[in-house]
Amino acid sequence: MGGLVTAHKKPLSAGMEDMFKTAARNAESAMREIFPPTPLQQNAHLSAIYDADIWLKREDLSPVRSYKLRGAFNAMRKHPDAELFVCASAGNHAQGLAYMCQTLGKRGVIFMPVTTPQQKITKTKVFGGLYVEIHLIGDYFDQTLAAAQDWCSAQGGMFLSPFDDEDVIEGQASIAVEIEDQMAQLPDIIVLPVGGGGMSSGVWRYLRGRVEPVLVEPQGGACLHAAFINGGPLDLDRVDTFVDGAAVGRIGLRPFAHLSDLSLKHSLTIPEDRICTTILEMLNSEGIVLEPAGALAVDALKDIRSKIQGKSVVCLTSGGNFDFERLPEVKERAQRSARLKKYFIFRMPQRPGALRDFLGFLGPDDDISRFEYLKKSARNFGSVLIGIETKSPENFEAFLGQLDANGFDYTDITNDELLSSFIV
Template sequence: MTDFMTQARAAEAAMRDVFPPTPLQKNAHLSERFGADIYLKREDLSPVRSYKIRGALNAMRKQQDQQLFVCASAGNHAQGVAFMCKHMSVKGVIFMPVTTPQQKIQKTRIFGGDNVEIHLVGDYFDDTLSAAQDWCAREGGHFLSPFDDADVIEGQSSIAVEIEAQLGRVPDHVILPVGGGGMSAGVTSWFGDRVHSLFVEPAGGACLRAALTAGRPVPLEKVDTFVDGAAVGRLGQRPFELLRHVPLPDVIALPEDRVCTTMIEMLNVEGIVLEPAGALAVEALGDLRSWIRGKTVVCVTSGGNFDFERLPEVKERAQRYSGIKKYFLLRLPQRPGALKEFLGMLGPEDDIARFEYLKKSARNFGSVLIGIETKRPENFTEFFARLDAAGMSYTDITNDETLAQFLI
């Protein structure tokens, strides 16, 4: 471990040739809410707006004679590799999933310029990874894993080196988002048992929990790609070797829609733009109140590469999760005054966001898709009570994923 800490310090020093330390900022809003000293390690303010530049920089500086680097990435690792390819005047071939947000693809092109070429392959990261490794085996070059690489893990550990230097001591807790596990492995290897590390992953990509349960990295049957920066179907083998003793209670899985509430709050309250993976650590605070009260806590905001074209979706998800927006199917009587009667049941804080007839040929009733926004979740209890009292038939489809895919 002494050797690792020496190498981590060397990696952190190498960062200074490219960019300054990312800020460690105490957040008054979160500190007051949770009764703790909450700090944000702002990896979203690195040159590529994520921590991934660290692993790329460290691994590539150790391959000084290499002129071609190949990688697979959901977006952030790609940007780090592209940035360093241009910085080091070497070539890069970057594979990204077809589902990668356009913002990340465009920024990768900007950072790499003529030094990189981009291939969009596969709907899921693991498909992209296989394509990149096959290409590298055929064409040559040095394959640079986004997380399953000792030099990449070492580079990510520079986050912890900076945190301790900036804080002047170690925190009580550090909260880390988990994708493939490279950053978590690096940070916890530096802190060891001096800090209580907590790990947060999206519920639709909980590969750390799966690996700890199975005793080895295992593929997930299905991955929800919304939290694209952490939507990995299998934890890396090297990260697992460093994380295999993590207690299961220290691993938190958050629903994707819930993460959206923090993205919206941080944007509106703090003016901080976080991508879904970047918001994981902050959102997890709500699950940790009893652990963190009175303590010093560092949340790693891992990335801010957010495509604002996704903002309506993020808002929609946040509202539905918070219970202030619902969709339902209403059987509306086909008689004069029925619509007016329905509208009269709305409360002063209720607003119709969607109104669409789905069936107009029924003789006595018509099916209507209704979307309603309100200011407080309890307003819906009162609204549905008024519908029941009037004998109106309705079906709440807000959380019916099958119907939502077709209708909402």
């Protein structure tokens, strides 16, 4: 991780806070010429599970299926004379900028990581039409960001940060304006996903002191969590790009300044595999399509069950740009998180009937999803890679108990990140 960077923690004056709220309301009002408010929907399914009054702020139902066009719109409307806008984005900010470029007739140049899902690249092209061009550069967002800023400096365009920009933060705060207008009274708790911090800081700044915030990040990109520990933004050593909409290696300096009155007690980090269980649950039970970052706030309810019981809660579903080609991976991760699927390497005795004995240990709800057997005639044992799915985690206890009792040698590689990712 990088060195200490101290953020400004001096509280803003009441006058400055009032000015921000007014600006956010003005931004929200101006947006109505472009798109309607996103729905705020009470969710009976989640409310019953958590014994709370759960509402979803459906940013996945915006024209670009994420909240990102809010910040892009607000920044662009404040610079009407600019003709060239440049951004770096893992997908959603790119789509927001592209949409606004075509709507306002402005030229846009968009830099995206090479790892961006194809669905987001295609949609960006559709939203921008002839007004935008796309460059795929960098495996990680921060590499893409550096390339975009260098290009922008050389070409003289206006760089539009996805989160570290006051106009963008102000635009994202329009979400809070809508929530305030859509509810009879504000919720007790609001659950916000965090990537670079633009949206969470804008919403928190507008609602500060009136609701309790819960800020949620993926474990593989917990840059705000690290900043709270460090006392300021710093670079993560490594970023897991699975939750691409929130896979940021360094929280924005401006967003952190607005969030720095909060602390680790307001922060949650969620395992990437577990997020997949929520993606599938919302798809299968509610017919709601969420991308990994969009499912963060809903998944966080599992960790704050006791806190939210009997209270009103708003979860912000930040995006629905899900590439269905990723569905097999999401299912795989979800099964592993729920302990319904495991991978093993066995040493199989090379004797007649050994495989039959092994298969006899499987229960009626166990299913072999992968089987590779490498037999070497000069050895007494062969190596077997096997993947097993079951309907209950307890079934593995019975299965492994029989293996132990019969002297089978095996290694569980399910949670071995390096080996599992190489083999599976």
